[in-house]
Amino acid sequence: MxxxxxxxxxxxxxxxxxxxxxxxxxxxxxxxxxxxxxxxxxxxxxxxxxxxxxxxxxxxxxxxxxxxxxxxxxxxxxxxxxxxxxxxxxxALQPRKRFAKATVLIVDGTLVPTRDHTIAAQSKNYRYSTNHQIVIDADTRLVVVVGRPLPGNRNDCKAWDESGAKAAVGRTLTIADGGYLEEKEAEEKKPYDLEGDPLFRVRAYEAAKDLADRNPLTFTPSGPEQFPEFIQAIIGTFQHAIEESDLWMHLWRDDRFVSERAVQSLFRHTVWHYCRAVGVDMTAEANAGRGPVDFKFVQNWESRALLEIKLASNPYFWHGLTKQTVQYLKSEGIKRMSHVVILASLL
Incomplete structure (x- = not known):
C-alpha cells in the first residue's frame, strides 16, 4: 500500500x-x-x-x-x-541479573507522558507522567535495567528504591546525580567493626609482616631471566604459609571464608615486604585502560609480570582466566602472567 x-x-x-x-x-x-x-x-x-x-x-x-x-x-x-x-x-528489555566485577553503571530518571491517570501523576512538567528509572552500562551505553513505572511526582531518590532498579543492580558501582543523595544521607551509618574486622583491614598488615619476618626471602632477581623465578618464589611462600602454617586462620570468619578482596589484601601486604627488600615495584589494581589487574610487578622494562588472585568459587573465574587475562597482557605489553587460585572448604 x-x-x-x-x-x-x-x-x-x-x-x-x-x-x-x-x-x-x-x-x-x-x-x-x-x-x-x-x-x-x-x-x-x-x-x-x-x-x-x-x-x-x-x-x-x-x-x-x-x-x-x-x-x-x-x-x-x-x-x-x-x-x-x-x-x-x-x-521488552530483559533485565541483567549479574554484572562483571569492574562494571560501572549510570542511573537517571525520566518522565514519560502517560494517559492512564491511575498510574501517572502531575509532575514538574505539569503533565501527567510516570517516573522511569533508566540504568545504562557506562562503557557500552546500553540500557541494562528499567525500573517499574511510578507516579511522576516521585523524586528520583525514592523512585530508585521503589521501582526495583536499586535491587536489580545490587552492589554494582552506580553513578547518579545530586538528586539521589537524599537517600544516602538518610541511611543509617554503621561504624566499622574494628574488633571483628570482617574485611580484614585492621589485622592484614600485622599478619603479613609476621609472615615476612618468619619466612624471609633472600632470592633477588639479577636479570629478566630470573624475574619469573622471583614471582614464583613469593607465590610459593604465600602458599606454604596458608597450607602448612597458621596463615589460614586469618582467612576464616565464623566458619565462612573471607572475600576475594580480603585475600588480595593479605597477599599485597605480605609481598610488599619482599618487594621492598629486593627493589621490585608492586602496583595493586594497575589499569592500562581495559580494566584493573590485581597486581603488577616491575623491576625494569624487561622484568615485568602480572598476577591475579581468584577464589575458585568466583562465578567469573573462567571468564577472567580465558578473556580478561588475554586483554591484560595485550594492554600492558607483557608476556608473562601468573594466577593464584584459592580453593577453600571445611573438612
Missing amino acids: AGVITASEPSWIAPFTGLSPRAFGKLMTVLRREGADAVRKGRPWGLPLEDRALLVAAYWRTNLTMRQLAPRFGVSKSLADRIIDHLGPML
Missing part, C-alpha cells in the same frame, strides 16, 4: 527504532528464533514480522494513539492493538 510506513523501506527503520538496517535484521532473526513469527491458528497477521516490529517501536517512540498509529501502517486499530500486545513483551 502506497504512503504507509514499512520496514521494506530502510529509511523508516532508524527514525523509529534507533537501529541500522543491519542491526534491525539481526533483531528479526532473534525474534524468529523466539517464535515471534510462528504459524498459529486463526487469521494470519496482516503485516510481516518486520513491519509489526516497526509498528511496536513507533508506538513506544512516538506515544501516538491507536487511531493515529494504525492508518500510518495501513491496518485497523484492533490489529495494531493485537500486534503490540503480542510482540511488545518479546521486544
Whole structure:
C-alpha cells in the first residue's frame, strides 16, 4: 500500500527504532528464533514480522494513539492493538541479573507522558507522567535495567528504591546525580567493626609482616631471566604459609571464608615486604585502560609480570582466566602472567 510506513523501506527503520538496517535484521532473526513469527491458528497477521516490529517501536517512540498509529501502517486499530500486545513483551528489555566485577553503571530518571491517570501523576512538567528509572552500562551505553513505572511526582531518590532498579543492580558501582543523595544521607551509618574486622583491614598488615619476618626471602632477581623465578618464589611462600602454617586462620570468619578482596589484601601486604627488600615495584589494581589487574610487578622494562588472585568459587573465574587475562597482557605489553587460585572448604 502506497504512503504507509514499512520496514521494506530502510529509511523508516532508524527514525523509529534507533537501529541500522543491519542491526534491525539481526533483531528479526532473534525474534524468529523466539517464535515471534510462528504459524498459529486463526487469521494470519496482516503485516510481516518486520513491519509489526516497526509498528511496536513507533508506538513506544512516538506515544501516538491507536487511531493515529494504525492508518500510518495501513491496518485497523484492533490489529495494531493485537500486534503490540503480542510482540511488545518479546521486544521488552530483559533485565541483567549479574554484572562483571569492574562494571560501572549510570542511573537517571525520566518522565514519560502517560494517559492512564491511575498510574501517572502531575509532575514538574505539569503533565501527567510516570517516573522511569533508566540504568545504562557506562562503557557500552546500553540500557541494562528499567525500573517499574511510578507516579511522576516521585523524586528520583525514592523512585530508585521503589521501582526495583536499586535491587536489580545490587552492589554494582552506580553513578547518579545530586538528586539521589537524599537517600544516602538518610541511611543509617554503621561504624566499622574494628574488633571483628570482617574485611580484614585492621589485622592484614600485622599478619603479613609476621609472615615476612618468619619466612624471609633472600632470592633477588639479577636479570629478566630470573624475574619469573622471583614471582614464583613469593607465590610459593604465600602458599606454604596458608597450607602448612597458621596463615589460614586469618582467612576464616565464623566458619565462612573471607572475600576475594580480603585475600588480595593479605597477599599485597605480605609481598610488599619482599618487594621492598629486593627493589621490585608492586602496583595493586594497575589499569592500562581495559580494566584493573590485581597486581603488577616491575623491576625494569624487561622484568615485568602480572598476577591475579581468584577464589575458585568466583562465578567469573573462567571468564577472567580465558578473556580478561588475554586483554591484560595485550594492554600492558607483557608476556608473562601468573594466577593464584584459592580453593577453600571445611573438612
